[in-house]
Amino acid sequence: MSDEIKHECGLAYIRLRKPLSFYLEKYGTVLYGLNKLYLLMEKQHNRGQDGAGVATVKLNVDNGYEFLHRIRSNAQHPIADIFAQIGQQVGDLEKYLPEIQSNPELMKGHVPMLGELLLGHLRYGTQGKNDVEFCHPFIKRNIERVKNMALAGNFNLVNTKELFEAIDLEPGNFQKQSDLAAMMEVVHRYIAEDADNNNGEANIAQVLKRAASLFDGGYTIGGLLGNGKSFVLRDEHGIRPAYYYADEEVIVAASERASIRTAFNVGENEVKELMPGKSLIVDENGEFTIVQILEPKERRACSFERIYFSRGGDEKIYRERIALGYHLSERILNEIDADLKNTIFSYIPNTAEVAFYGLVKGMEDYLNKIKVQRILSWGTDFTPEKLEEMVNRKIRQEKIAIKDVKMRTFITADAGRNEMVQHVYDITYGTVKKDEDTLVVIDDSIVRGTTLKESIVRMLARLQPKKIIVVSSAPQIRYPDCYGIDMSRMGDFIAFRAALALHKDGGTEHIIEEVYQRCKRYHEENKLHTENLVKEIYAPFTTEEISAKIAELITPEGVSVPIQVIYQTIEDLHDSCPTNTGDWYFTGNYPTHGGNRVVNKAFINYIEGNNSRGY
Structure with missing residues (x-):
């Protein structure tokens, strides 16, 4: 999307079921698992580009030797940094023991x-800071494996x-800033209690049922235990993939499905979706089961995964993004x-390219129908030249905007920064x-509109088209x-x-104050979670009215070219992405x-000038 938002995180889990030998x-390297992990992450x-981390558990390690290891990095290229460190470990060993890679057990003992x-x-940091200490995985150590x-x-x-309160733990400053810390404390506490009650053995399924019943959010989590057990768990709504x-x-x-397919060269149907509320649980012997941990609720898988976040190499996601663009064609x-x-079609940024193909496909289908109708209407009254001209008509597509990925804005003063931001994109x-000509440019979504106003619209206006139509493949x-x-x-x-x-234009600003007062009252009564009061802010207006006002807001001062904004409808979004x-x-x-609590709190924060998150 043209407005950068930080989003999601990525998880990669591997359990080797054979000895390293x-x-x-078979593959000529004892580093097979690490190589595949690198591929899955890359x-x-x-x-996620704020940081990365890798944890490893070694099986059948003698008492007294460390079996749980971790490396984390918040370097500019954290994946490369982590695996460069691992490569350095191996390289240093080979200097003194040239044949070590042919001895799996020796390698295992010397490569952490x-x-x-x-x-x-x-x-990507959504809670907590971007310090390396906030990078996953988090670990807990104990003398009991x-x-x-x-x-x-x-x-x-x-x-x-509430999670810290559930286990009667007063969090420290670090823990207060990390939801993973809260989750870690709950899961670890219940594992320890279950192990103490069962002669040192923890029933992972029972622990997860107890812990996950307390979680409010969307999640896919992976865990490794020192005794060789491990698990991956998905929330009951399937929000996270x-x-x-x-x-x-x-x-x-x-x-992501495509990362597994690429790393292991397997077919689409061989990679399974872990369904909502279920856990992949692997025992110390490498045997796995799929267990229903939480009763599945209405599936609410994140639609942004299909619109933008997941890489488009997945064939289903590719088709869905095509459909998102196609659905917009009739309205345009x-x-x-x-x-x-007299219309030119393009896309900004590159992540909107697949939706652009769908939009163009819709235009081509319409144009082909027109061609057939016109040719049939001629009967026998045509020349080869006339027929050739009709058959060769095409949708006008151009690479209008090019992002200068090397350009950095080093000026911090607002006026100077805005001037420099205009040139992050260049035009053809x-x-x-x-x-x-009318310019139609598609973006996968429009969040803040800042880049549109300060860079893209101003830049496109330099071409002096008759009109600019900005299209979002996502709804408002x-x-x-x-x-x-x-x-x-x-x-x-x-x-x-x-x-x-x-509201200001129509003299209905009292509605804003009324919603604010209701939110404050709900907050005092501990009812913020009961309903989304902010819906009332949008209720008086149609989608088209809001889109028209957005077009005004993203039109830079001094730009006289008419600007229009068209959004995807909710109905067409669900038709395009039926499983998310x-x-x-x-x-x-x-x-x-x-x-509901978050949206109402976010509204209170906005009215009070508090720039904090709503959670």
């Missing part, structure tokens, strides 16, 4: 990160305070009066007929997310600012009570 003999690097259980994580744990996940919880694959050699799980045809001759001159983003996407402040949303502007119906950021219909 097996992989040396193929999901889009999911070489083990049979591997857990990798890619982080079962009480050693590494935990990582793709999630946000909105009830961390999870996929797994198993054969005789490995058990694998990740946040109406807006341009079907004047394809000579593509537009001045005052004749109106409400905060609290399940793993860093969209938590009401003032960030241009749709919200547009609604406020419409999570749409709370568009509709305000949150899958958990915590979502």
Whole structure:
């Protein structure tokens, strides 16, 4: 999307089911598991660039030797940094023991990160800071192996305070800033209690049922225990994605299906979705079961996964993004009066490219129908030249905007920064007929509208088209997310600012105050979680009215070219992405009570000038 938002995280889990010597003999390297973990993480690097981490558990290690290891990094390229450190460990050993890679057990004893259980994580900071201490996995150590744990996940919880209260723990300053810390304390506490009550053995399924019943949020988490057990767990609404694959050699799980397919060269149907509320549990012998931990509720898988977040290499996601663009074609045809001759189609940024293909496909289908109708209407009254001209008519597509990825804005003063931001994108001159062509540019979503106003619209206006139509393949983003996407402040949303502007224009600002007072009253009565009061801010206006006001807000001062904004409808979103119906950021219909609390708190924060998150 043109407005960068930080989002999601990525999880990668591998359990080797054979001795390390097996992989040396079959694949020529004892580092097989680490190599595959690197691939899984690299193929999901889009999911997190604030940091990364890897944890390893070694099986059958003699008492007194360390069996749980971890490396984390918040370097500019954290995945590369982590695996460079591991490579350095191996390289240093080879200097003194040249034949060490042919001796699996010697390698295992001397390379800290070489083990049979591997857990990798890619982080975008949505709670906590971006210091390396906040990078997953978190670990707990204990003299009893079962009480050693590494935990990582793709999630946000909105009830961390309540979790600490549930186990009667007063969190420290670090723990207060991390929902993973809260989750870790709960899971670890219950593992320790279960082990103490069962002669040192913890029943992972029972522990997860007890712990997960307390979590309010969307999550996929992975955990490794020091005794060789491990698990991956998905929330009961399926908000965050999870996929797994198993054969005789490995058990694998990740946040994206395509990463598993690529890393292990397997077919689509071989990679399974871990369904809502279920856990992949692997015992110390490498045997796995899929267990229903939480009763599944209405499936509300995040639709942003399909619109933008997940990489488009997954064939289903690719088709869905095509459909998102295709659904917009009829509305755009109406807006341009079907004047394809004088309309140019393009996309900004590159992540909108697949939706752009779908939009163009819709235009081509319309154009082909027109061609057939016109040719049939001629009967025998045509020349080869006339027929050739008709058959060769095409949809006008241009690469209008090019992002200068090397450009950095080093000026911090607002005036200077805005001037520099204008030039983050460059344009292709000579593509537009001045005052004749309409420019249609598609973005996958519009969040803040800042980049559109300060860079893209101003830049496109230099081409002097007759009109600019900005199209979003997603509906209007109106409400905060609290399940793993860093969209938590009401003032960030241009749709919200547009609604406020419409209230001001219409003299209905008293509604804003009334909603604020109700939110304050609900807060005092501990009822913020009961309903989304902010819906009332949008209720008086149609989607088209808000879109028109957004067009005004993203039009820079001094730009005279008419600007129009068209959004995807909720109905067409669900038709395009039928399995990912999570749409709370568009509709305000949150899958958990915590979502209502967050949106109402975010509104209070906005009115009071508090720039804090709503959770």
